[in-house]
Amino acid sequence: MDYIVTLDQLLNVGSTITDNANSNSEVNQLLDEYICNQYDCTNIKSELLKLFATFKSARYLYEFPKDANIKITPTYELREGFTQRSTTSQVENAVSRYVDKQLLTTDIYTSIIKTSYKLTGAEVVYLINTFLVHKSEENIAEIIGISKTYLQKIKKSCLVKLWVELEKYCQDD
Secondary structure, X not given: OOEOOOHHHHHOHHHHXXXXXXXXXXXXXXXXXXXXXXXOHHHHHHHHHHHHHHHHHHHHHOOOOOOOOOEOOOOOOOOOOOOOOOOOOHHHHHHHHHHHHHHHHHHHHXXXXXXXXXXXXXXXXXXXXXXXXXXXXXXXXXXXXXXXXXXXXXXXXXXXXXXHHHHHHHHHO
């Protein structure tokens, strides 16, 4: 990874997800129910809600570049041999943690975008309205034009697809 996600990308993540899913809408489908039943969707949803809350708030807590051509390069070289006590100051450590948060946000963004290519249109509506806009399942079912019962199938499929890609970020928290 040699770049940091831009502020524009973070602000427009919903439209990017929608565009990516639409580009593959003819080949994407819901996961079979027996696969979804192998996962604890209630726990998955709560973990993903926490992850998305952290992800969404990152655009306000950390400074992200406006331009897409910003690259991160190390300012040090690996030296083997004699080692001594750390000479990094508290400021350097704080900057390092700050950059780590930016890189983590970039990794999560990349994983969400990667997953968006695998989602159906209904799953995208569920993802955006559950994790980015926080609408109720009843409202989401109305938006899609389906019953709340059928929404459960879409919900489970979406959650499992997201969990497969984003689980590693939930385990670190």
